[in-house]
Amino acid sequence: MAKFLPPEAFADAAASLSLLPFNFERTGPDSYLVANLVGDFVRLTDDELNRVVDLKLRPGDELYERAYAAHLVTNEGQRSQRQLLALRLRSRMSFLRQVTPLHIFVVTLRCEHSCPYCQVSRQSTDRSRFDMSEETAFRSLNVAFASPSSRIKIEFQGGEPLLNFPLIQKIVLAAKDRSERSGKGVDFVIASNLALLNDEVLEFCRSNGILLSTSLDGPADLHNQNRPRPGGNSHALAVKGIGRAREILGSDRVGALMTTTEASLDRVDDIIDEYLRVGLDGIFLRPLSPFGFAIKTKQYHRYDVAKWLAFYERGLRRILEINRNGTPFREFYAALILTRMLTDQPIGYVDLRSPSGIGIGALVYNYDGSVFASDEGRMLAEAGDNAFRLGHVDQDDYRSLILSDPLVDAISQSLTQCAPECSTCVFESHCGADPVYHHATQGDALGIKPLSAFCARQKGIMTLILDILHNSPEDAAILRRWAGS
Ligand code: SF4
Incomplete structure (x- = not known):
């Protein structure tokens, strides 16, 4: 007698997809810059971004493969992508050790x-x-x-x-x-x-x-x-x-x-x-x-x-x-x-x-x-x-200085991961916080980022670097040599 797989094996593969955290920013009438949890960038069109967000993808699609490789989507129950992102995040944050x-x-x-x-x-x-x-x-x-x-x-x-x-x-x-x-x-x-x-x-x-x-x-x-x-x-x-x-x-x-x-x-x-x-x-x-x-x-x-x-x-x-x-x-x-x-x-x-x-x-x-x-x-x-x-x-002593109220307050306000504007910014993984600058210029350690010259400078420099990496292969090769040097 022929053996059949159980009914769930025939379920729509897309039904088990889920999104991983990512941020995005419009860069043109039909183009978006998208960054995953650890700041890997991918460029998507308006239609592609909508399909990813709505999970209108199927394993085997060209878009699915790109979104999967960029850690934007995953299959429910599959832990390897989350583990990889967690490991990479831990390495990136290890300056805290x-x-x-x-x-x-x-x-x-x-x-x-x-x-x-x-x-x-x-x-x-x-x-x-x-x-x-x-x-x-x-x-x-x-x-x-x-x-x-x-x-x-x-x-x-x-x-x-x-x-x-x-x-x-x-x-x-x-x-x-x-x-x-x-x-x-x-x-x-x-x-x-x-x-x-x-x-x-x-x-x-x-x-x-x-x-x-x-x-x-x-x-x-x-x-x-x-x-x-x-x-x-x-x-x-x-x-x-x-x-x-x-x-x-x-x-x-x-x-x-x-x-x-x-x-x-x-x-x-x-x-x-x-x-x-x-x-x-x-x-x-x-x-x-x-x-x-x-x-x-x-x-x-x-x-x-x-x-x-x-x-x-x-x-x-x-x-x-x-x-x-x-x-x-x-x-x-x-x-x-x-x-x-x-x-x-x-x-x-x-x-x-x-x-x-x-x-x-x-x-x-x-x-x-x-x-x-x-x-x-x-x-x-x-x-x-x-x-x-x-x-x-x-x-x-060291302990009383490092646990002093002004420091604990300022550091707790400095997290880009949860600061307004920063937490949804496509550059967040590569940026930082400057509470002293924002206190000096805006009277507020957190700062209002759309009014911040620090923020405008960070965005301007990162946009320029991404533009060179994307559009000028010879210069991109030079820039890549500087990474980690
Ligand atoms: S300071 Fe500006 S560029 Fe940096 S993460 Fe915040 S919003 Fe983005």
């Missing part, structure tokens, strides 16, 4: 530069008032070494930190000693304008494995206009310092950052050429931030996000041209976003993580012992706004 890896020591607020865009409200006088004391430094080290991260980075900032170099030396030696005793790894960075760099500093950096990070805003005329100092020689000193540091410490032991002022907007080619001339292997095209002297001197309001995005696009396309002509050179922010888009590697970079990196990514110890959730939070406090001041090293 290293809690507070970065500790910023503001060893002095004094500076011999007087940059109008300065974000930290530097001071020029009164050594005793604006330098960190040894006692405050060692209390700060107690907090830093109590953080759970198995490896920490101590970054020295100012003002100009080399104005208090003797304290840097004491902190480095004490931290290395604690590192040996505790087994917790420690790395060091000095963020300096390099004007005071000398052989003693270089030798100390070399023998203690200290990295240098500096500012280079472009060719001499632009850099010196942006970064005035007595003698008008900031650029010459920075370039000389970069050269000496590359020679003594190694070419990969010194990096530079630029800040975009109004005067930079039509100079991006010159700025990139200057980085190449100095021998640097990439550039981080950065906008101004709304803090410190940048607000007082009204620098921050001199250009809007549209002008900055035009500057960024011209710069990125110029960098791709340089690569096509045979010289490897990267734009570092694009490289971070590409790593988010094309790999599942965790990214700790503050603008590209949710929950936000304030406190749980970095703590800032100000010269007077106050502790802040981020460098920008400290900059706000210099202007009288203590919203992100978590406590003081004289009264607090």
Whole structure:
């Protein structure tokens, strides 16, 4: 007698389909960009998106196969897709396993530069008032070494930190000693304008494995206009310092950052050429931030996000041209976003993580012992706004700082996964939260994203990168090489 399969084996296959979470955005009259739970993108027409949403698909359809491969639909009872998405999500969020890896020591607020865009409200006088004391430094080290991260980075900032170099030396030696005793790894960075760099500093950096990070805003005329100092020689000193540091410490032991002022907007080619001339292997095209002297001197309001995005696009396309002509050179922010888009590697970079990196990514110890959730939070406090001041090293320990109300409140508001606008945004998986920026510009840590320049910038950069990946195969190959690098 012939055997028949049970009746349910003949049920409509589509009846057992279900949707997986995804976000989408219209990109044209008949086209949508769709992103799955971990941010893999697929482009669908209006009709295709409607068919996916209505589950008008059947296994074996071309559209079903695409939607299944993109993790937009699954079969009920099939766990493998959900498990795969969960694994990938866990890997992408694994930056949370290293809690507070970065500790910023503001060893002095004094500076011999007087940059109008300065974000930290530097001071020029009164050594005793604006330098960190040894006692405050060692209390700060107690907090830093109590953080759970198995490896920490101590970054020295100012003002100009080399104005208090003797304290840097004491902190480095004490931290290395604690590192040996505790087994917790420690790395060091000095963020300096390099004007005071000398052989003693270089030798100390070399023998203690200290990295240098500096500012280079472009060719001499632009850099010196942006970064005035007595003698008008900031650029010459920075370039000389970069050269000496590359020679003594190694070419990969010194990096530079630029800040975009109004005067930079039509100079991006010159700025990139200057980085190449100095021998640097990439550039981080950065906008101004709304803090410190940048607000007082009204620098921050001199250009809007549209002008900055035009500057960024011209710069990125110029960098791709340089690569096509045979010289490897990267734009570092694009490289971070590409790593988010094309790999599942965790990214700790503050603008590209949710929950936000304030406190749980970095703590800032100000010269007077106050502790802040981020460098920008400290900059706000210099202007009288203590919203992100978590406590003081004289009264607090790591636990009381990290569990303080201002930090817990701000972090709980920072989750893009559930924030209005972000939770349905097609770029959510690759974006992040910046509660300090939104507090500073909108008076609200969560922020109203349609009015946010941070959001407009993120969307603009990601749209540009996706456009290049989609439409320019030669440039796409270059961009793919930057992912995870
Ligand atoms: S900040 Fe803007 S771009 Fe980023 S996830 Fe939110 S809505 Fe999207």
